[in-house]
Amino acid sequence: MPKLSYLKALNRAIGDEMDRDEAVCVFGEDVGVAVTHATAGLLKRFGPDRVLDTPISEQAFTGFATGAALAGLRPLIEFQIPALLFLVFEQIANQAHKFSLMTGGQTRVPVTYLLPGSGSRESWAGQHSDHPYSLFAHVGVKTVVPATPADAYGLLATAIRDDDPVVVFAPSGALGVREDLDPAALVPVPLGVGRIHRSGTDVTVVAVGHLVHDALAVAEELAGTVSVEVFDPRTLFPFDWSGLAASLERTGRLVVVDDSNRTCGIGGEIIATAAEEMRLIAPPRRVTRPDGAVLPFARELDLACQPTRAQLRAAVEKAVGAG
Amino acid sequence: MADPTTGPTADPATDPAAALYRTVALVRGFEQRAVELVRAKVVPGGIHPYTGQEAIAAGTCAALRPDDVITSTHRGHGHVLAKGADPARTMAELAGRTTGLNRGRGGSMHAADFGVGVLGANAIVGAAVPIAAGAAWAFRRAGSDRVALSYFGDGAVSQGVVLEAFNLAALWRVPLVLVCENNGFATSMRTADTVAGSILGRAAAFGIPARTVDGTDPEAVRDATAEAVARARAGGGPTLLECTAYRFDAHHTWEHTARPRYRTDEEVAAGRARDPLEIQGARIPAATRAAIDAQVAELLDRAVRFACEGPHPDPATALDHLYATGMRARAGVR
Numbered sequence: 001m002p003k004l005s006y007l008k009a010l011n012r013a014i015g016d017e018m019d020r021d022e023a024v025c026v027f028g029e030d031v032g033v034a035v036t037h038a039t040a041g042l043l044k045r046f047g048p049d050r051v052l053d054t055p056i057s058e059q060a061f062t063g064f065a066t067g068a069a070l071a072g073l074r075p076l077i078e079f080q081i082p083a084l085l086f087l088v089f090e091q092i093a094n095q096a097h098k099f100s101l102m103t104g105g106q107t108r109v110p111v112t113y114l115l116p117g118s119g120s121r122e123s124w125a126g127q128h129s130d131h132p133y134s135l136f137a138h139v140g141v142k143t144v145v146p147a148t149p150a151d152a153y154g155l156l157a158t159a160i161r162d163d164d165p166v167v168v169f170a171p172s173g174a175l176g177v178r179e180d181l182d183p184a185a186l187v188p189v190p191l192g193v194g195r196i197h198r199s200g201t202d203v204t205v206v207a208v209g210h211l212v213h214d215a216l217a218v219a220e221e222l223a224g225t226v227s228v229e230v231f232d233p234r235t236l237f238p239f240d241w242s243g244l245a246a247s248l249e250r251t252g253r254l255v256v257v258d259d260s261n262r263t264c265g266i267g268g269e270i271i272a273t274a275a276e277e278m279r280l281i282a283p284p285r286r287v288t289r290p291d292g293a294v295l296p297f298a299r300e301l302d303l304a305c306q307p308t309r310a311q312l313r314a315a316v317e318k319a320v321g322a323g
Numbered sequence: 324m325a326d327p328t329t330g331p332t333a334d335p336a337t338d339p340a341a342a343l344y345r346t347v348a349l350v351r352g353f354e355q356r357a358v359e360l361v362r363a364k365v366v367p368g369g370i371h372p373y374t375g376q377e378a379i380a381a382g383t384c385a386a387l388r389p390d391d392v393i394t395s396t397h398r399g400h401g402h403v404l405a406k407g408a409d410p411a412r413t414m415a416e417l418a419g420r421t422t423g424l425n426r427g428r429g430g431s432m433h434a435a436d437f438g439v440g441v442l443g444a445n446a447i448v449g450a451a452v453p454i455a456a457g458a459a460w461a462f463r464r465a466g467s468d469r470v471a472l473s474y475f476g477d478g479a480v481s482q483g484v485v486l487e488a489f490n491l492a493a494l495w496r497v498p499l500v501l502v503c504e505n506n507g508f509a510t511s512m513r514t515a516d517t518v519a520g521s522i523l524g525r526a527a528a529f530g531i532p533a534r535t536v537d538g539t540d541p542e543a544v545r546d547a548t549a550e551a552v553a554r555a556r557a558g559g560g561p562t563l564l565e566c567t568a569y570r571f572d573a574h575h576t577w578e579h580t581a582r583p584r585y586r587t588d589e590e591v592a593a594g595r596a597r598d599p600l601e602i603q604g605a606r607i608p609a610a611t612r613a614a615i616d617a618q619v620a621e622l623l624d625r626a627v628r629f630a631c632e633g634p635h636p637d638p639a640t641a642l643d644h645l646y647a648t649g650m651r652a653r654a655g656v657r
């Protein structure tokens with residue numbers, strides 16, 4: 001079977017959705033030559049009316065996409081770096097997200113914001129290494145973090161078809177992942193439905209994005225001694241709370257691994273909800289970036305701020321030991 | 324006219340033409356070494372090479388005083404060096420060593436040296452322009468005649484924050500020199516495809532005097548900057564200089580492997596033909612040029628050695644300096 005890379009899966013999802021629906025169009029910097037590869041070939045295939053290179057005007061083209069959406073289009077915006085979300089936060093959180101409610105349901109804003117390369121790219125330093133998905137979940141914007149090529153395809157396709165604004169974070173740590181896949185098997189994946197990558201009975205590890213692969217590796221390392229269930233929420237808002245509850249019914253123990261800052265990060269929300277509403281037989285644990293982390297440039301410092309397999313393994317062992 | 328290149332040797336310490344040549348040669352050589360170190364994986368993360376634009380850094384900084392300040396861009400090594408930062412510590416920063424300008428915390432895109440008036444390279448396009456404006460305003464408010472100079476690309480003139488900064492600076496007659504480096508491209512996009520109207524027109528809208536300068540000629544850049552700086556010191560407010568040049572190399576070193584096609588080899592060859600190094604080199608005695616070249620090469624050999632010998636930072640110190648008060652952040656695991 002052909003190997004499909006994560007980046008190619010994103011590229012294929014955009015192309016397929018543009019084929020399916022004339023209203024889908026793409027905005028972004030250097031999307032014509034596809035510097036991130038996610039938009040490769042699209043300009044040639046669909047022309048400059050549907051694939052537009054924008055000036056470096058993120059605030060403007062993000063609001064512009066909202067307007068185009070109000071007028072019936074379904075824009076996808078590609079951002080080259082995750083920190084640009086801080087520039088356009090107003091346009092997404094205060095405009096696109098609020099339109100439907102503030103107009104009493106008169107309109108909708110079907111815009112997709114795609115971040116191919118979120119999180120650390122190793123030594124891209126302070127302003128290029130953020131992974132700000134928790135912020136969007138906090139304001140209630142639909143927030144998606146696929147871990148595998150098939151999910152990247154399926155979730156991006158769904159995001160484009162969704163009638164609300166959706167931010168899709170493609171972690172740089174996942175872009176190189178490849179999967180044996182029959183292209184015909186690529187289908188949309190619903191938002192709000194988690195995926196169990198490996199079942200287990202002792203502890204549930206909730207892993208976000210590229211950390212799913214680390215969680216699977218740790219589960220394998222511990223296979224002889226601890227039975228680890230790896231739960232990938234796939235979308236952080238909406239979150240598959242019933243899927244998590246079902247998993248905790250089986251295991252009763254919870255560890256969350258999440259590459260965002262600890263305070264007010266999604267990991268805290270997952271643990272709080274589990275503590276309030278679900279079956280827990282041991283204190284839950286989380287592995288995250290430190291509070292307020294700004295990733296330093298030097299490679300060893302950059303890595304020191306991100307969750308590691310060793311930390312996850314220790315947290316799993318603690319969670320199990322405490323049971 | 325006499326050929327300046329056959330005259331007696333000149334001393335860069337006292338001869339302005341030789342000094343300008345030395346800065347251009349230093350920046351050119353530094354960028355070449357840095358690209359080599361990226362390939363050798365000594366410099367992680369890659370760099371945005373400044374090759375072809377050296378006259379802008381050299382000319383502008385030659386018109387500034389040591390106590391004036393600059394803000395810089397993602398393509399910032401040239402500015403940082405021209406303002407007077409130590410090449411060895413700058414290279415060590417690119418290599419992520421504790422001996423670097425920012426102790427290995429900032430890297431290529433954030434190189435800063437407050438000791439020589441570099442308030443930081445900035446990786447968010449356009450973001451440093453209001454920062455420079457604020458610093459300049461604070462100087463005025465403190466009663467000094469220091470000025471700030473902000474570099475930004477042609478791509479940055481489409482950022483709202485840049486135009487908002489133009490408005491504040493003009494409104495409050497801030498002692499600021501705005502240097503737009505028009506190298507023809509914003510990554511793959513040509514200036515004409517991203518800028519409606521003109522760059523000078525944007526300044527005109529705010530009543531800011533503006534002119535286009537040949538950014539491959541260090542002396543033309545220096546003279547234009549000197550005028551703008553004089554106006555700023557005298558309370559005349561901001562000036563915009565659009566310095567035109569051609570980016571010789573890739574947007575970023577990833578391009579050396581990914582090779583997106585947005586310009587032809589012929590176009591690059593034509594752009595490279597107007598070379599600031601040759602333009603300034605032709606203005607000084609050949610023997611002076613040779614002496615400077617040798618001195619710069621030796622300086623850079625030492626810089627590379629210094630960078631490679633510097634210790635890597637200890638991972639336990641990853642979030643040192645996060646808070647100026649020394650407050651410690653909670654770790655991600657306990």
Ligand SMILES: Cc1ncc(C[n+]2csc(CCOP(=O)(O)OP(=O)(O)O)c2C)c(N)n1
Pocket residue numbers: 029056058080081084087397398446447448449475476477478479480504506508509510574
């Ligand atoms: C606000 C913002 N948008 C996008 C980027 C990604 N990016 C980095 S450099 C660059 C092009 C900048 O072009 P220009 O301002 O002309 O400067 P040049 O690279 O030509 O020196 C882009 C789009 C960024 N760093 N910041």
